[in-house]
Amino acid sequence: MHEVFTSAMLAASVAAAPAQLSSIDELAGTWTLVAADLIKTDGSVVRDYGNAPKGLLVIDSGGRYSLQIFKAERVHFASADKGAGTDAEFRSAVLGSSTHCGQMRLDGGQLHFHIEGASFPNWEGTVQKRNFEFTGEQLRYLVPARSDGTVPVSVWRRLAGQAARP
Template structure:
């Protein structure tokens, strides 16, 4: 392989990496970065919106330049484990910990045609999500990202997450 061909391949690889770190259009900012949770809500079938992870949810979403991500959402009102030992937690304490958190990691990409984020989930606190792909409609600005989980829950509500870019 000659020097010119190697330079072209290198430039092509750099361009591909740069495109992955950006989103659907040139007008949108890059998706890569660190995001702080600002809302973890649910949209009811009647259009009303309410808190899903308590009054003071907390969380972090980190996306690197290659599209790898790690996401954590926690209810601010989870019960503390009185014994201080997870192995001896009460059923209520364990339920609060499980139902008051949502974590997963894998890769995320942007489907420009459908304007959706495509999460390919490798590991999750909810094991049924592992090995799945989830497509979520999103809105992205320079400092905010929000998206909806695609499938309504049994009660018909749809989870919505909102994030603020950390600088």
């Protein structure tokens, strides 16, 4: 179920939350997406990947990760041949997903994503820093602001049966 947050709650909790991780190993496991929202420049919060986004974040004990976010409302291709998609189908597929993988590190109270591969090629070879809040079962972080000033927010929940690491 998607939680509803006010923009003030989102921004304040993530920006002001003290880093509660002593090691990236504490994030090891599989996480499911709870929310992929967007804080607009006026402070309001809107859905960024639709009303029911899907996502998975897998982190190993050394910090290697794979992250996928998908908008549930993406347009299905009319053809079974992916290469025969229309411009609208390709646009929906690309803008309705965000994936990247690489190495995650904890540095200066921030999560650093060292991105090796990404669905947005411009991110490859970059390091992105995230202010975050970690409660053991939930990870919430702010993505760097977009060119229009909006700030994406990702909220992940640890899958059941995976205890937080000491």
